[in-house]
Amino acid sequence: MEKRVVFRSAWLPYALVAPQIAITIVFFFWPAVQAGWYSFQLQDAFGERTQFVGFENYRALFADANYLQSFKTTALFSLLVAGAGIAISLLLAAMADRVMRGALAYRTLLIWPYAVAPAVAGVLWLFLFAPSIGIITFALRSLGIQWDWVLQGDQAMLLVVIAATWKQISYNFLFFLAGLQSIPRSLIEAAAIDGAGPSRRFWTIVFPLLSPTAFFLLVVNIVYAFFETFGVIDATTQGGPAGATQILVYKVYYDGVKAADLGGSSAQSVILMFIVIALTVVQFKFVERKVQY
């Protein structure tokens, strides 16, 4: 869509886009190019000499068992976060769509976790699950479950999945609720007149009509789990124990900032950029088409 009526000026439009473009170049494009450049270099420990090494950093990464493990960890983490988040919020949204009494109150009380920073969400759950003083740790122990995520890798994973999912439920809930409310009531009424019960109506009418929303949320949640959960991980497990919760973004940070491996970290950055590009393309293709059945 284009406007036919436009203004004319030789310099004004450039002045108007200048601030945005300047920031984009200085803080986005230039660093991205530099990441690409560093990824072909090897630096000595003191950062004095650099050497061009071609694809050596990439080769080393894919030969590194830790890096490959980090891929698996990220995949597991994002699938768990997306799956649990979507399932729980779909249930809540379906219930909220049914009730009329107190609908606004329910919505208000379910959406506030969106406002909590991932790092703060991590701290809240860290406190509940703390190995010696946590209240949930205590409850689990009285049920006979030994809980110590500092030593147990899968328990650490469970902790970060819970914290990350908890924060994202409100987001999914709002989108599902909007999706549910846009389904024409006449369809559901017709099915009810034909004698279909609530659960049958849900699975044969409502759920298929919601599938575009669900697919959209799947992509958004995976992007969230890949990148925005850095705060959750850093505030709780810091990638441990023994790399059990070291997702890709955390490894870029750890190798670059803590271990000062500039070349290796930059190569990881470049690989991550390709992952973001792939995810963005998937997301936009979907949004363009607006899948409907």
Added chain:
Amino acid sequence: MIENRPWLTVFSHVVLIAGILVVGFPLYVTFVASTRTLDDILTVPMPLLPGDQLWQNYSTVLGTGTTRGITSGPVARMMLNSLIVALAIAFGKIAISIIASFAIVFFRFPLRNFFFWMIFITLMLPVEVRIIPTFKVVADLGLINSYVGLTLPLIASATATFLFRQFFLTVPEELAEAARIDGAGPMRFFWDVVLPLSKTSIAALFVIQFIYGWNQYLWPLLITTDESMSTAVIGIKRMINTGDALTEWNLVMATAMLALLPPALVVMLMQRWFVRGLVETEK
């Protein structure tokens, strides 16, 4: 309501109430912990009813922060930093995006599409994937430990630019034509017609971007080495010691309450704008 099924309605309410309780439980425990002494919290299991240390804990963190093990500096200062950062990011993003999309929609000029695509591509370059080089750029510009360094690299916004562009495309052409016939220049048209029409979009975006700015974590963590520039979210992380016993959990939890309250209030009080902003920025 399609049909009357009282048991299903009861079931719905039960599920929703259970959901609210589960979602709210961490917040409740945090609140309780922030009103107790450290000794109360270190008793296993910790008491689950609020104590009488509310005033004591909150005034301690706001005035001096934690002192045992790690000195964090006063949280009041962190709250101020968070507020400055969140407002600067929200206003900055809105300001530079609205003028950029105004230029892209209401002018024809060479490289117009090129600029639009440049802004679009920033969507694919989140700060998390270019940590070290961006840090170097900011360090070379001498912006470490400054508000400019904390905010400027984050205010480019593809989503806000899109949102305004979509909205401007729906502004009737007759308005621009009428303005031109009446002899109004482009900036006059911007101030008197476009900006007032964009009020609701601006409000919706403001809520989303305020929360985004307040909740920033990775970037402030890299850029602030001086505790007086720390934001509230970073401050909490710095208060936690490895090993449960050394951490002053009562004060950490009071800080957590303080750090999550402003954005949570914004979401709940400006719910209408929030929902709208959330749905629109994702289009």
